[in-house]
Amino acid sequence: xxxxxxxxxxxxxxxxxxxxxxxxxxxxxxxxxxxxxxxxxxxxxxxxxxxxxxxxxxxxxxxxxxxxxxxxxxxxxxxxxxxxxxxxxxxxxxxxxxxxxxxxxxxxxxxxxxxxxxxxxxxxxxxxxxxxxxxxxxxxxxxxxxxx
Numbered sequence: 001x002x003x004x005x006x007x008x009x010x011x012x013x014x015x016x017x018x019x020x021x022x023x024x025x026x027x028x029x030x031x032x033x034x035x036x037x038x039x040x041x042x043x044x045x046x047x048x049x050x051x052x053x054x055x056x057x058x059x060x061x062x063x064x065x066x067x068x069x070x071x072x073x074x075x076x077x078x079x080x081x082x083x084x085x086x087x088x089x090x091x092x093x094x095x096x097x098x099x100x101x102x103x104x105x106x107x108x109x110x111x112x113x114x115x116x117x118x119x120x121x122x123x124x125x126x127x128x129x130x131x132x133x134x135x136x137x138x139x140x141x142x143x144x145x146x147x148x
Contacts, residue, residue: 026071
């Protein structure tokens, strides 16, 4: 599972002109389920999102996690995060999990993240979503459950 995680002051997802998920301060995670992901990848990602120390405290830039600051997480399924741009000019999406598999795995990620004790909002799977955010910092990180 690969996620692009941004520390935000606020973030929201809109579908067909309606806000379907929104948070104040916290993390926006654009998450892609890749072929071969298992429950282990989901659990690792959920746990990492909850304990990643990327919030400021007492002059330190990366000292507190989302729970410690009373923040929330906006999880957005985004298969394009799994794209490879190594060759050619058009991104290859071969690594992305099939939609039915990805939808079930993403639902598990949402549940596992909520089980970490963090408020979670989401977008709408497979919808044409508009994501708005105020990146705080900016602070942007890549989480990859398969990275060594």
